[in-house]
Amino acid sequence: MIHRRAGLGLIVIAASFTTWATASAQDIKIGYSGALSGPASFTGLDIRRGAEMAIEEINAKGGVKGRKLELISRDDEHNPVRTVAQYRELVEREKVVAMLGATNSASMLAVTPIVNDTLKVPVICPATDATAITENDAAKAKKDNYLFRIGMYGTGQANFMVDTMVKKFGHTKVGLLNWTGGWGVTGRGELQRRLKENGLAPVGDETFDSNDPDMTPQIIKLKNAGAESILNYGLVRENTFVVQTKVKLSDETPYVSAWGVAGPSFWKAAGTAAEGVLTSTTITIDGPQSPERMALIEAYRKRYKQEMDAPTSVFGAYDSVYLFKLVMERDGTEPAKIRAGLENVPEFKGLIKHFKRPVFTREQHNAIREEDMIIGRWTNGKLLEVKYDDKGPYVDIDEKTKKYIDKKNLKLM
């Protein structure tokens, strides 16, 4: 009797599994592998959250032609070896039709050839900025390129940083201060290149490593070299030491950093020492915002009981999912068709920006180009977008208050 019952139970369980399996086979799976634990998880979790929120909205409104979207995510611990294994697993076993990019540029560089040659699933990267992720071998050989990006990219960001300081702020004596880690090394090369293209050479070219809590020698050397501004590639920790040292030395040289310090964690670590620091980025959620962006900011706050740690990642992932949706509704859910479709989106009203030109083309897989990048100024805990008019650069403190920025020391006038 007992045996019989157990047998019956098994049949019921087995039956429920089959129905579950067939139900989920109709779902459209989007894959994501990124750092969900460890120091980079503030970005990794925000990519997942941005995607989750977009998917829930889409599913609540009936999904993609009646089929629901499902996010399958994996923790690669910021480790390229794991990323590669998880990409295979997600595509070959889970049959995802599209992916969101990882948190580590090295991870994306490792999977890029595999994605283009064997996995052939379109990937949009919201967070990784190494130029070669999108400008890869397939792109150079004019083959189908499955890698797309909706975030900053190396070459463009360096061009934008240099051009902003040289052309908009009129600084010709530019000093460099970069991290000796991977990202800092490539960034430093890109900055040197762009300065040269502007007919300039850095007046000082300093570096620091992750264990330098005191940057006195570097700051004094740059100051003595007469730097009108200092450009940097580095992350929150080291940049905190830089701005603290600048305060200690009462140094007012304008400090401009790549998007490593574009999130609230920088202000949390550096406090008022970060006041006036400029950073290039795709988006800031501080200052006056559009109602659509406010809605997402509010929804995030409500759902995750905190403020966004990496707004660029939340919005990047959110817009990526909507891009996939738009293309899948039009061209179907085959990975190759989604890939081709992404190169043919003539206009897209995203939250990062309203693209009134094709988001991607066959040759250009970076959605955010130099002209779309913005510079933010850390102002009393907020990263406010720097705008320009005849009188020079300014920030909107709120809807009514506009403050001009002194080009010499980046102070508010």
Added chain:
Amino acid sequence: MSFFLQIAASGIATGAIYGLIAVGYSLTFTTTKVLNFALGMWVMLGGMITYSLVVQHHVPALIVLPLVMAALFLLGVVAERFTVLPFLRAGSDVWVMTTLGVGLLMIDFAEIIWGRSPTPVPSFLGNRPVVIGPLSLLPQQIFIIAVACVVFVALDYFYRRTLTGKAFRAVAHSGEVSSLMGINTRWVQRTSYAAAAALAGLAGFMVVPLTLAEPQLGTVLGLKAFAIAIIAGLGAPRGILICGLVYGALEALISGYLYTGVRDILGFSLMILALFLKPEGIFGKPIEERA
């Protein structure tokens, strides 16, 4: 000249921290020939507890300091009992591994308790730079240099002038003979280990306002302090302070006049060179082996 003075002074402040940690290695080595290889992680623990009390629980810094040192002292007593003593008794060198193991555990626990992201700890002396002639230093940096000097003078006095200090030196010379002379060798061993831990706590308390509080904080500090203890000579506390200050200044000057990338290469090469020329350390006395 002002460039030279400014970076040397900043470097000396970092060097004072190296010196404080380095003397911890010396404390245990002289009494028991044991080294707490994870001293850097103990510094981190001191820093994280400071962060917890000052930032999360708003305890005044001057109350936090004795608390941190007491907590690490007690933890030192426990750690010595369970991760060093059993191996010392057995005449084994496994303590090399166990002291390190304790340090790695500390990092893991710190990550679970406090998370991995670096967080600032405000200095109780404020952040307004003190300008002395060509020098501009943070009050915390001046505080560190002053405290390091006080600790070393006190230590010197203790070793040379007090009975307990003489007992420590006797144990350092020969545990067995001191034991026969009625010195409680066991007490000396335990206390020196715990005192090294408490000093690491002091270093952690002082360093977090300059760095940031994070579980990886002490690893490199501990390594550099170890290099300094070796360069100076493990048995020479006074030499260790001098070496620490000089090493810190040298590091900053290398960054200032040459290039940051070569700093650690030169620093560690110097250590190897010093050992090659004088294996017992610059300030160390050669150990006389009697037949």
